[in-house]
Amino acid sequence: NAGVTQTPKFQVLKTGQSMTLQCAQDMNHEYMSWYRQDPGMGLRLIHYSVGAGITDQGEVPNGYNVSRSTTEDFPLRLLSAAPSQTSVYFCASRPGGGYTEAFFGQGTRLTVV
């Protein structure tokens, strides 16, 4: 059982480049979300989804796009990378309803130069 899988684990981008961070889960979870974590800080929510075809913005959505065409996948797109987007990105999933725990991927460490 793979859980939540994020790819790539590390990435270096040049300012202005675009890329997609991949997130896949094999637990048939309804809810998925993306967070970023800057050095010494807690996690901040970027975007989330409560089911296929449904997405919404979190605390820090600017510069990022998401889509949810399947239950399993929730990719995060950086449209035009900026140095301020240098961070560690975590994807999470959880079952629908209440009282459940969230499962996190191992993160993607992104550096924008």
Place this chain on the structure above:
Amino acid sequence: DAKTTQPPSMDCAEGRAANLPCNHSTISGNEYVYWYRQIHSQGPQYIIHGLKNNETNEMASLIITEDRKSSTLILPHATLRDTAVYYCIVRVAINDYKLSFGAGTTVTVRA
């Protein structure tokens, strides 16, 4: 969502109990207390959650005061592998797809 206050850091001796406090004085009646931890920049890991009764699982115990304004996470026999940042989060359970992480408490377990 209710705000939480945690000490920035604490040390614990290996084999001893670690008691991690969290203040959530503005918690409302339908908000749960959740605890997660993050070991050395890995993805956060769920530990436990509760509403008003004390809870225990294989990882930890959660003690919530009667007025629910504070709680304590107890790691009964801390090991070196418990060194991590511990996050106390207060959230309405049904809508907790939006977990709000603060700075947490950095716990260092020493041999």
